[in-house]
Amino acid sequence: MTAGQDSTQPGGTTLPRRLAHARQQARRALWVERLWPLMLPAANAVMGVAALGLTRLPQSMPDGLHGLVLAAILGGTAYATWRQWQRIRPPTAHETDRRVERASGLSGQQLSTLQDHPANATTPQIAYLWQVHLQRTAASLGRLRGGWPHPNLRTTGGWQATPLLAALLAGGLLWTGGHAPSRIMAAFVPGVDDADTPAPQVNAWITMPAYAPGAPVFLDAAHTDATVPAGAQLTVTLNGLNGRPVLRVRRDGRQPVMGAHTFHALGQASWNTESPLLGSGTLTLRGRGRTLAQWNLKVTPNPAPEIAWGKDPGSHEGEWRTRLPYHVSQPYGIASLHAELIAPDSGQLITSVPIPLNGHPRVADDVATPDLSENPWAGEEVTARLVATSSSNVTATSTPIRMRIGARSFTNPVAKAILDIRKRMALHRENRAQGSRELLALGQTDTVLTHQAGFMLALTSTAAVLDSEDVSDEYALAQAIGRLWFLALDIEHKRRDINNEQADFGVQAAQEAVREQLEHMRQMGAAGQGADQQAELQHRMQALKDALSRKMQALAQQAMREHSAMPAIPEMTMRGEQNLGRMMQQLQDDAANGRDADAMQKLQQMEDMAEGMRNATPQDMAQLAQQMQARQQARELRRDLRDLTTRQSQLLDHAQSRIDQEQREQERNAARRQTDMDEDGSDLSTLSTADLLRQLGITPPDAAPSPAPA
Structure with missing residues (x-):
């Protein structure tokens, strides 16, 4: 093997690669051994605070002081950790090789040999020998390792506190048991109570809304x-919570569970909140890190009223009252109902007609018949819709329909002409100047207007208001519409008696006053049933009664002037007075008990009665007297027949009672005789039929009657 070649392991891994991997492991192990003491200050602080938390000492401090103590401990721990960091030096190459040699079990500092060089001058022979030595050293290395870290607690300053704190913490955990987690958390988090802290007193209740009263x-x-x-x-x-509570909300649907809410301090450690419930969900009450209560609430919806028109709304020809049939329902009751009449072309609101109800019914199916004949739209087709508001303050509107407003029937051509001019101006089909010219032109014709100074004065004054530039359009039209209506009524009724005319106006004004008071009481709700409002209603009812009396007196005076006898009708004097008083008393009772619909119906009956009296003449009164006398005779016949039937029924009951009494007496006598025979020991089975009958006190059919005693 040459000096330029590297030895390999059987697996084919070269020595430099193996050596680099082992050195990397060794450096990691050395870094861990030098860095782990940095955790000791933090570990000691955590164990110390946890041990104190098990004794509940930090929790007993005020939250502010508790936070300052924790901040001081955190600062001291950070400073001690920084001091430890200052002493740390990175591992050197020599230290890394020594770790590899120890972990790999090498001796003689073989890794240093691989990096050494000959000390003397290198000759070919020496270089060859040194190369052979390096190859033999590399071949003897075997498997190289970096080794695992071996932390040494004794090499760290202040290590003596760590085992002690660990022992104290372990003992505390065994002592507190299941309460340990909450105590430790409360020690580290200011403002959080542990499970052993007495729970605050929680009082929670739900108050029912006004539309659905209940406990x-x-x-x-x-x-x-x-x-x-x-x-x-x-x-x-x-009560007893040293910290602001929190109410967490989890809703079941899209609807929010509650409205805006926040806890307000009532005093030291006392809190309160109020909020409306809007939808279903779960409420969790938390305070100082603990769950104090949890409630599952199901909120039933507040539906809109169901409202629809009834059969045949509006009025037909000849009907001067407008029918408003309605059907409305809502689970919590209907607070108010009214009809809106809208101009079909412009969509402008003509008028709003309140429909009275008896209290706050959950279901109402009836017909209101208001008098809308004074409205300029009377007799015209309009768009109408019903608007209902429930007691729970939810509003719904019905489907719009087309209907005709009821109008009074006028036969006098002059009255018809005046009403036609009035309607055209009110409906903006002509301006006020045109209306003024038409009124003046009507006054110049030879009609009843030219023969009655009062009629002519009313006509010309209305035309002057319309023609005046100092009066606004709104005021001029309002004045003209009101004046022309009463002028048309006077002409239609051929008023020639000022007393009779004033009596009619008095009745109408009194009726309107009663109507306004009933509507005012209805709008006030429960407050409208007070003594003051009832007294005011009684005062206006008395004014209406007096107005009706003055109307009767005016009719009597007219009869005297026309030399026609005013018939004396008991029904219209004593009985009529009683009926009127009874009707007024019932109206007041209905209004006092919240039956607005019944009260308004009785007022409409009075209006119909006054309407019938408006055109009444002495001849009409005579015919009325004959009709009432005929009805009185029919009532007397029915009363006599009813009395006869009652007496016959009483006689039959008396006869049946006597028959039943005699039958019971016979049964008692027979039982008594049977008992006497039993006591005498008589054997009825040995008696003949005749003797048996005689024993029972019955004479046999073939026996002669016994002589009467002397």
Whole structure:
């Protein structure tokens, strides 16, 4: 073998490659032996804090002091580690070879021999001999190893504390058992309590929403599940927790479980939060690193009301009231319902018609019949939709429909002309100037207007308002629409008596006042049932009653002026007064008990009655008297027939009672005689038929009757 050749192992690995691999292993082992003492300060600090945590000493400190102590320990550990790092030197090539020689079991520093050179001048013979020596040395190396690290604790300064701390920590772990993990965590994290710290007092309850009243639902360790309606209020109060709690939320669906919430301090170690519940999910209450409570809540949804039109909405020809049939339902009740009438072309809202309900019904299926004949759109086709708001404050709208608004039937051509001008201006089919000219032109024709100064004054004053440049369009149209309506009513009813006219206006104003008070009480809700509101309603009802009385007096005075007798109708005096008073009292009771629909229905009955009286004449009253007398006679006949039927029924009951009593008496006598015969020892089987009958007190058919005693 020449000097330029390298020896190989049987596996074909060259010596330089094997030597480099062994040296790399040796350097790693030397680095580990020199770096591992850097872990001793940190290990000692961790074991020390953990051992103290098992005694619960760090947890007993205030959080601020606890944090400062941990920061000081961390700083000291970092400084000690830095000092250790300053003493570390990288392994040299000589140290690496010595590690390889020791790990590989070599002697005589063979790796150094491979790197040496002859000391004297090299001759061919010496070079040859040195080359042979190197080959023999390389061949004797065998397998080279770097060896495993061999940490030596005694070579490290301050090593005596490490075994002691390890022994203390092991003893503490055995002493605390299952409580050790929480105590150790609490020692390293300020603001975290261990499992042995007394748990704070947690009070949690759910208050039902106003639309679904019910008893509060209390949550505790035994009651962790609850089913509540949406909008319920969750309240959580903690006492004895030195730190702000946290409420973690995990929702079951897309709907958030809670609204915005945060804990507010009530005092030292006391906290409180309130939030509405919106969806289902799990709530976890945590404080100072511990789970204090967990609740599974199922929140039932708050659906929108189901609302639809009933059959045949609107009004037909000849009907002056507008039918608003409706069907509405919602699990928690309906708070309000109204109909919106919209112009079909422009989409502008014409009016909103409130529909009263009895309380907050869950299902309502009825027909409202408001009087919308005063609206300029009366008699026209409009778009209508129902809008319902539930007690849970959810609004829904029905499908829009087309319907006709009810209109009063007018026969007087002048009244029709005035209403036509009024409608065209209100519906913006002509401007105010055109309306003013048409009104003045109507006043110049030979009509009832020219023969009644009051009618002419009302017409010309309305035209003047429309023609005035000092009045805004909105105000002028509002004034003209209102005045022309009453003027048309007066002309249609041929008012020639100021007292009668004032009586009609008084009735209408009183009715409107009662209607406004009922609507005001409905909007106020429970507060509208107070004594003040009831007193105001009673005051307005009395005003309506007085207005109706004045209307009757005006009719009587008209009859006297026209020399026609006003019939004395008991039903319209004493009984009519009683019926009216009873109806008003029922209206007040309905309003007081929240039955707004019933109260409004009774008010509409009064309006219909007043409407019937509006055009009443003495002749009409006479016909009414005849009808009422006929109805009174029919009622008396029905009453007599009912009394006769009652007496006959009582006689039949009395006769049946006597028959039953006699039958029971006969049965008792027979039983008594049977008992007497048994006591006498008589053998009925030996008696003849005639004797047996006589024993029973019955005369045989073929026997002669016994003579009567003297």
